[in-house]
Amino acid sequence: MFTQIISSIGMAFQALASNKMRAMLTMLGIIIGVGSVITLTAIGQGASQDISNRINSMGTNILQIDPGPTTFGGVSSGAGGSVHLTDKDVEALKRSIFVKESEPSVDTRAQVIAANANWSTRILGTTPNCLVIRNYLVDYGSTFSVADSRSARKVCLLGKTVVTNLFGNNIDPLGRGIRVKNIPLTVIGVLKEKGANSNGQDQDDIIIVPMGTAQKRIMGTMWLDDIFVSTVSSDQTQAAIADVTEILRQQHKIIPSSNNDFRVRSQVEIAQAAQKSTETLSDLLRSSAIIALLVGGIGIMNIMLVSVTERTREIGIRKSIGAKSFNILTQFITEALTLSLVGGILGVILGYVASSVISTSNGWNLIISGSAVSLAFGAATAVGLLFGWYPANKAARLNPIEALRRE
Numbered sequence: 001m002f003t004q005i006i007s008s009i010g011m012a013f014q015a016l017a018s019n020k021m022r023a024m025l026t027m028l029g030i031i032i033g034v035g036s037v038i039t040l041t042a043i044g045q046g047a048s049q050d051i052s053n054r055i056n057s058m059g060t061n062i063l064q065i066d067p068g069p070t071t072f073g074g075v076s077s078g079a080g081g082s083v084h085l086t087d088k089d090v091e092a093l094k095r096s097i098f099v100k101e102s103e104p105s106v107d108t109r110a111q112v113i114a115a116n117a118n119w120s121t122r123i124l125g126t127t128p129n130c131l132v133i134r135n136y137l138v139d140y141g142s143t144f145s146v147a148d149s150r151s152a153r154k155v156c157l158l159g160k161t162v163v164t165n166l167f168g169n170n171i172d173p174l175g176r177g178i179r180v181k182n183i184p185l186t187v188i189g190v191l192k193e194k195g196a197n198s199n200g201q202d203q204d205d206i207i208i209v210p211m212g213t214a215q216k217r218i219m220g221t222m223w224l225d226d227i228f229v230s231t232v233s234s235d236q237t238q239a240a241i242a243d244v245t246e247i248l249r250q251q252h253k254i255i256p257s258s259n260n261d262f263r264v265r266s267q268v269e270i271a272q273a274a275q276k277s278t279e280t281l282s283d284l285l286r287s288s289a290i291i292a293l294l295v296g297g298i299g300i301m302n303i304m305l306v307s308v309t310e311r312t313r314e315i316g317i318r319k320s321i322g323a324k325s326f327n328i329l330t331q332f333i334t335e336a337l338t339l340s341l342v343g344g345i346l347g348v349i350l351g352y353v354a355s356s357v358i359s360t361s362n363g364w365n366l367i368i369s370g371s372a373v374s375l376a377f378g379a380a381t382a383v384g385l386l387f388g389w390y391p392a393n394k395a396a397r398l399n400p401i402e403a404l405r406r407e
Helices: 002-017 020-057 087-093 128-133 146-150 160-167 211-219 234-251 267-310 312-320 325-362 370-396 400-405
Strands: 062-067 099-114 117-126 138-141 155-158 177-180 183-191 206-210 226-231 262-266
Touching: 020 267, 020 325, 020 370, 062 234, 062 267, 087 099, 087 226, 087 234, 099 128, 099 160, 099 211, 099 234, 117 160, 117 211, 128 226, 146 211, 155 160, 155 177, 160 183, 160 206, 177 206, 183 206, 183 211, 206 211, 226 234, 234 262, 267 325, 267 370, 325 370
Parallel strands: 117 206, 155 183
Antiparallel strands: 062 226, 062 262, 099 117, 099 177, 099 226, 138 183, 155 206, 177 183
């Protein structure tokens, strides 16, 4: 049996070598199909990993509580219109068994001035603990303290985008002064880069100041724009949402028939929605590549049918000297498999090269997994069997007498 398989492979290569150009053009569909499967899957998996990293950079096990809508005279303010979130809510949430940390946050946008440069950016007022919850890390310099927030100390941390636009790439901003709404602030630290978040917003285009400084000196308000809560574990996110909602309804004295004046959002939910979107995208990309493989398979079947027609007399001679239908079937299936497998190997090489070129030229993070290569190669093999079977079966069923009469 093994000898017969080796013999069939040798005959397949001889038959294909006799028509090199036709064999190469036939394999082209498989090469492109396999290369497409690998490249498009790499793009999809790279996008999924990139979104996952961006969401993780926003902090893990996080609940974000925003002001909800208010209604005055029958007119709704829309999301964010309420001014009911306060420091008392922050303290009340810390009593929940599902809450690890609860920290306040306020933010606004302002024009920032440093010497001759100016830049419009986001100003975030928060606490040292909230920096930890939201995964803001200091690259160099130092952070502020709880005492700095209580005393409304005029210090700040800068994101890399702000540093670049206010001071350039060659100037150390530590100890230098900036002005926000005519309030002088001293730069005490520079934040590590986080890149864009899942919404495409630049997380490095930011200035962070102590909570007291933002409320008393810059914004002149005492309510909160957000409360950030870290849950005990991601598995208890839904329980934490329910408990947080109940606590805040009690704090705000909301009657059962009334809507919440706040909104609770989970990073886990955002992550799951983003992952589902990228998985759908990956499936669509893979489906497109599989279609290319099927087109290549049709090409194999077409050429194999032509080959059977051209070699009808050869089939008749082989049958007349003792070859069985199974031998003929094996020979032509082997030829179809050889076309698809050689095309698959070249397609894998094409996929690696194309992924490397796309990654380098566009700066994308492409991930080529073993499963993608296995999928592509397996699909190529299946295509060879599927589309090679009919021509091979047709050849095996030829009547030797009729075949010998063919010119």
